[in-house]
Amino acid sequence: MLVKNVMHQGAKVCSIDSDLEAIATTMWNEDSGAIPLVAENNRVVGLITDRDVAMAAALKHRPLWEISARELVEGKACHFCHEEEDIHSVLKTMGSIQIRRMPVVNSEQQMVGMISLKDLIDHTVSGRSSKNKDVLTPDEVLAMSRMICETRWLQTAS
Numbered sequence: 001m002l003v004k005n006v007m008h009q010g011a012k013v014c015s016i017d018s019d020l021e022a023i024a025t026t027m028w029n030e031d032s033g034a035i036p037l038v039a040e041n042n043r044v045v046g047l048i049t050d051r052d053v054a055m056a057a058a059l060k061h062r063p064l065w066e067i068s069a070r071e072l073v074e075g076k077a078c079h080f081c082h083e084e085e086d087i088h089s090v091l092k093t094m095g096s097i098q099i100r101r102m103p104v105v106n107s108e109q110q111m112v113g114m115i116s117l118k119d120l121i122d123h124t125v126s127g128r129s130s131k132n133k134d135v136l137t138p139d140e141v142l143a144m145s146r147m148i149c150e151t152r153w154l155q156t157a158s
Helices: 020-030 048-059 069-073 087-099 119-122 139-150 152-157
Strands: 034-038 046-050 101-105 111-116
Touching: 020 034, 020 048, 020 069, 020 101, 034 111, 046 048, 046 069, 046 101, 087 101, 087 111, 087 139, 111 119, 119 139
Parallel strands: none
Antiparallel strands: 034 046, 101 111
8 A cells, every 4th residue: 555545635834944833823723733844845844743842832941933943853854755655664664763643745855745643543454464565454553653652761771
């Protein structure tokens, strides 16, 4: 199964130069916990979560309208997948890097959709062989969810 068959379309984006107040407002209006960031030519360059906004508010000691998204994402890896990728590969990536949402891009790295845990759950079919590439099994989605939810300090303590 390809990512384009699982993703949802229509996710709002913000410019990398947007301030966190504008991003938080977009999150509120769209009932979204994450907003992809785009730069020139509408290329995806990052993702801001509601947690990122909350932590910046708590730790930067500046009003949200004075903090740009660029400040939070510059120099950090931007994780996204391509619409023609196999969803099983994306599932493994999301689990290994512990992310719940991932922007989906086309060949020009432009935003075409998002993959979230809800999308994965919505495309899970029970009672099918896990060898069937056209379905996600509950075991696959549960395993990825467990990886995402592992406490990071436990991973580094071992």
